[in-house]
Amino acid sequence: MHNKFITDLMNLPDLVATDLIQTEEYLVFVVDYQKDHVKCPVCGKKAHKVHDRKTQMIQDIPIRDKKVAIRLEKKRYSCSHCGKRAIPKRIESITKYSRKTERFKMHLLKQTDSRDYSRVATEHGLSYTSIQNSVRSKLDTLIKEAQLATLDEVEAISIDEFAIKKKHKYAVALTDPINGKLIDILTSRKKDDLIEYFNTWPEKLREQIKYFSMDMWSPYKAVAKTVFPNAKIVVDKFHLVTAINNALDKLRKEEQDKQTPANRKKFYKSRLTLLMAGEDLDDDGHQRLIEIFKLSPALEKAWELKEEFRDLLQIPDVKESIEALNHWYENVSQAKLNLFYRAKGTVKRWEQNVINYFKTRITNGFAEGLNNKIKLIKRIGYGVPKVENLKRRVFLSLLSI
Structure with a gap:
């Protein structure tokens, strides 16, 4: 039977607490699923029968300087209607295979924004690699959410390149020049690579692009004509x-x-x-x-x-x-x-x-400002990073977290 006070203290959706164990170092919330069933992916009916179970410890944000762990008995279910077996239960606060709650990943992300990974790892009793993977995972999720929100309303694309390594390697920033939002940072400015990338966008999205703002580099023009059939090409x-x-x-x-x-x-x-x-x-x-x-x-x-x-x-x-x-x-x-x-x-x-x-009157003004931000990020200590890591840093500087 769940304890309402402990459940409210834990405050995780889809889970209820049945007990709270205190040690010198940890608070351990013993939890169960709020709804002890799943929807069968085959027949669509509720599956109540437990196929198997496995206890897992999941790290959560600290409370009053104490480390917090969630002890969850993970279950898989069997459908008595169609016979489908080993149906996993998905919950919002903990992603598949993760040993950390989503809010704990966000907590780590905020801490590592201005502090060294090693120090944060030591404070939480985690390895450097664990911190790095958690931060990347959470940030990549936030980036994807931001990109989807931006693309949902985008009508104009601005493309502008910047140097990763002076006069040698270039990356490309894609922005929404009307709403002033970053869409993506790409590792290549080659025509074929850009066409391949844009062709991953749904056709409906590509057809809704009305304007394509660029410098006077012919390959960009060829890209726009190939993938954005309704776009007017605007020279910045x-x-x-x-x-x-x-x-x-x-x-x-x-x-x-x-x-x-x-x-x-x-x-x-x-x-x-x-x-x-x-x-x-x-x-x-x-x-x-x-x-x-x-x-x-x-x-x-x-x-x-x-x-x-x-x-x-x-x-x-x-x-x-x-x-x-x-x-x-x-x-x-x-x-x-x-x-x-x-x-x-x-x-x-x-x-x-x-x-x-x-x-x-569409310009690459936002992209030019973004390039200055990229230069600053590179200059203040991150050196000449991999494009994917630089992309994460740039998005992190723009996201409100």
């Missing part, structure tokens, strides 16, 4: 600005090489100033640009084209944005700067996707 404005800034910086280097040693130093010191938004420049910045523009009229033209391009991306009206883009094309042609002519060609090749940005 931050990558557009980067392309124009790269052209400006290359021209700065070319012009710098033409100068005297003293003036080369001025050009070099102005490299970041040139790339700053014009409205963010202070008096010193303006003066620095005036000095180098006197030495290089070509660089002044290029800077003006960069500013004009930035400004047209801010125009809220779609028609006016397109007109401003065409005017920028004309100004680039008149400037006769090879590097900017090439940049113009790049923008033209992606023009329809740029116009899709004008129409939607």
Whole structure:
């Protein structure tokens, strides 16, 4: 017969306590199932007959500095209606094969967020591996739940890569740019690998994606066309600005090489100033640009084209944005700067996707912020981790637990 006071103290759904044993180190709750039957998976009727039983000790969260164990007599049942045997009983608070309650795994997860695994293991009388496996198991469950919730409402996908190891290995972050949520972190940016991954999504989900935001890397475009038939492809404005800034910086280097040693130093010191938004420049910045523009009229033209391009991306009206883009094309042609002519060609090749940005104003802004978070996680002590471990750390930093 169960004890209501002890059951309430234990507070685990689907279980009732029949006794509480106290030792110097442990509180041991002796428990049984709240409902002593299962639904037969074959005929759907209730199975009451016990097929076999096995006592198991399951660790739970501490109470008043005492370790807690749940002593459960696990049972398997037989169906007297259809003869099905060895039907296991599943309960919400303890997953299959686990020797820890789900809330104890969550307790360990919270503790290891800011503390060393070894110390937490020692405090709970567990091995390092046990802590590691429990934390990974619980976090992976939480990640899956978060992903399902995000995908349930997603209409737009943003894809952005980041370096795992500088200039060598890249991973990919998939985000929902409208709701600002992480969907997944993938180990490969290869076209075939991405197509294979997205094809694991239900067809209905892939058909509900309306927008696909990306940089100007052709394989991503091929992926989007293959797996998201209804999605408009949007070029991310931050990558557009980067392309124009790269052209400006290359021209700065070319012009710098033409100068005297003293003036080369001025050009070099102005490299970041040139790339700053014009409205963010202070008096010193303006003066620095005036000095180098006197030495290089070509660089002044290029800077003006960069500013004009930035400004047209801010125009809220779609028609006016397109007109401003065409005017920028004309100004680039008149400037006769090879590097900017090439940049113009790049923008033209992606023009329809740029116009899709004008129409939607969807960007990879959340993904860019996420990349900064990833860099911080790598820098504060986790080194160059495996992508799966990094994924867990990033999700943990975003989840509310």
